[in-house]
Amino acid sequence: MSSTVRNIELTAPRSWSELTQEQLRYVFYLLATFADMTVVKTYMFIRFAGIQVVKKNRFGWQCVYNPDNESGYEVFYLQPWQISSFLKQLDWVDSTETMDNRLDVIQGLTAVHPLLQEDPATKRIITFGDYLCMEQQYQLFHSSHDEQHIDKLASFLYRRPDFSRPDNISLTPAERLATLAWYAHIKYVMSFAFRHFFRKVNGDSDISDISILESVNTQIRALTDGDVTKEQLVKQTDCWRALTELDAKAREAEEFRRKFPKKD
Numbered sequence: 001m002s003s004t005v006r007n008i009e010l011t012a013p014r015s016w017s018e019l020t021q022e023q024l025r026y027v028f029y030l031l032a033t034f035a036d037m038t039v040v041k042t043y044m045f046i047r048f049a050g051i052q053v054v055k056k057n058r059f060g061w062q063c064v065y066n067p068d069n070e071s072g073y074e075v076f077y078l079q080p081w082q083i084s085s086f087l088k089q090l091d092w093v094d095s096t097e098t099m100d101n102r103l104d105v106i107q108g109l110t111a112v113h114p115l116l117q118e119d120p121a122t123k124r125i126i127t128f129g130d131y132l133c134m135e136q137q138y139q140l141f142h143s144s145h146d147e148q149h150i151d152k153l154a155s156f157l158y159r160r161p162d163f164s165r166p167d168n169i170s171l172t173p174a175e176r177l178a179t180l181a182w183y184a185h186i187k188y189v190m191s192f193a194f195r196h197f198f199r200k201v202n203g204d205s206d207i208s209d210i211s212i213l214e215s216v217n218t219q220i221r222a223l224t225d226g227d228v229t230k231e232q233l234v235k236q237t238d239c240w241r242a243l244t245e246l247d248a249k250a251r252e253a254e255e256f257r258r259k260f261p262k263k264d
Contacts, residue, residue: 015092016101025174044093060077061080095248098188103175106178107175112156112159113191114182115190128241130156138187151171153180190243220244
């Protein structure tokens with residue numbers, strides 16, 4: 001009497017972009033709950049592959065699999081090396097810089113354009129003034145570790161139906177982590193789009209309220225050419241348009257320094 005061997009194909013998302021909204025929310029719940037990335041990836045693998053782990057015995061880890069939600073299910077065993085191989089395929093979760101995905105809705109609020117660009121459907125923009133406020137809240141969080149700054153950052157990234165900002169929001173730990181990861185990805189993309197403007201200077205990572213204020217004022221002065229009457233107009237400009245101009249000014253400054261280097 002022969003037995004039929006059935007191949008079981010276990011699959012899981014291979015990048016941030018492949019995650020559904022439910023899956024994305026679950027991943028950030030795990031990241032906010034567990035510090036050990038192996039634990040995070042193990043839960044991801046079990047959830048996304050659609051298996052249940054029953055117990056460990058001399059054959060390995062006994063699992064059940066019912067991909068079609070039928071009354072019957074498949075019993076199979078996984079060896080430690082196989083689990084390690086599966087978890088390796090989830091290494092993309094180690095970095096959020098390339099997280100080209102984000103939670104569409106938090107606390108009943110809707111996310112703005114993924115990269116803070118003009119919404120092609122509504123034509124709504126993120127102003128340069130809003131961008132400066134977001135950058136300030138992001139930097140202040142990393143300086144103080146006060147989570148209220150993440151909530152304030154989220155109030156610019158998530159809006160009411162009329163695109164107005166919420167007065168006060170209080171995010172869950174998972175939502176805070178997701179907000180930080182999304183904004184970090186925005187900064188990552190912008191660092192390539194505006195290479196001349198977003199460049200590290202002397203590797204200085206020290207951040208203070210004064211340095212942030214100085215940075216904001218410097219950016220505004222660069223766009224207004226020192227004309228204070230233009231400041232409000234500049235703040236209402238599309239943030240990508242303003243950053244494009246700042247990048248061009250930074251490039252011109254670099255070219256000037258190359259042509260006319262300082263003499264000792």
